[in-house]
């Protein structure tokens with residue numbers, strides 16, 4: 444009898460298989476944003492690399508070597524590739540490494556990163572939040588190391604140490620075409636061992652394969668010039684002895700960096716910024732303001748309870764101060780009275 448039961452298969456389409464497409468469509472409508480911080484000495488190739496990465500000519504003026512302090516320049520661009528919109532914010536150091544006294548050269552960088560976290564926190568705490576809020580938190584810091592072929596400078600170590608818990612650092616050897624192949628590998632090893640021995644945390648790639656980690660710091664070359672190689676036009680730098688092709692993986696790590704940064708890890712960089720670095724800032728800031736999740740008895744306390752407790756504390760403090768003032772006033776009146784009486788007697 445059982446064999447006679449007809450089994451119907453479902454038509455198989457409920458609709459939730461399309462959920463990822465909804466996300467894709469929404470993201471395409473909203474567009475994407477990416478905030479990059481470029482830290483490096485004046486003229487080290489920051490603008491050229493950004494232009495090479497995004498294959499555009501982002502307008503910018505050259506900086507001089509004579510600024511008394513380090514500053515930051517914020518530039519925002521609206522880019523488009525196919526039908527994907529990208530709002531790119533590039534923050535560049537100005538005058539970095541140019542002062543004789545380099546003490547505190549990193550402070551403007553720290554202040555800028557913190558200011559963006561603070562702005563985000565203030566927006567989060569607002570009663571009426573704006574859904575059009577432009578997130579300006581830095582998602583990645585490209586740290587440009589001078590191609591000395593020797594070692595990191597103390598300013599590099601100091602700055603990276605100060606900002607490694609605030610931002611995802613990706614170290615780059617700038618103008619890597621000026622270092623020979625042998626020297627470059629030794630230089631890379633030296634930099635990595637110095638970073639490790641100084642306890643500097645750089646960005647950890649999520650799909651960490653050995654080859655990529657072994658490539659760090661990326662040795663990059665920037666150029667927006669088109670050079671003829673054989674019958675093709677490629678982006679590169681033309682030297683008396685040959686052509687360096689920026690997008691040739693045997694010549695430099697530019698393609699590796701671009702793939703890592705834009706194709707595979709942009710979302711992870713943003714996620715890390717939100718869940719690790721911003722969380723760290725938010726935690727310490729709210730704790731400083733006296734907020735806590737658990738009371739002295741280790742029981743959870745609500746935001747409202749803390750607010751009430753703070754209000755009572757403030758009220759008590761005000762009353763105490765008022766009484767203190769009253770007492771002091773009465774004492775002064777008394778002193779004056781006795782002084783008058785004494786004067787009258789005389």
Ligand SMILES: Nc1nc2c(ncn2[C@@H]2O[C@H](COP(=O)(O)OP(=O)(O)OP(=O)(O)O)[C@@H](O)[C@H]2O)c(=O)[nH]1
Pocket residue numbers: 483484485486487488489490491492504505506507535536537538617618619620621663664665666
């Ligand atoms: N050899 C070599 N030269 C480069 C490279 N990248 C940039 N340059 C050259 O270095 C000079 C300065 O480059 P920029 O990109 O303006 O440097 P910057 O760090 O943005 O400079 P400021 O914004 O003025 O601090 C230019 O003449 C570039 O052509 C590179 O990878 N290799």
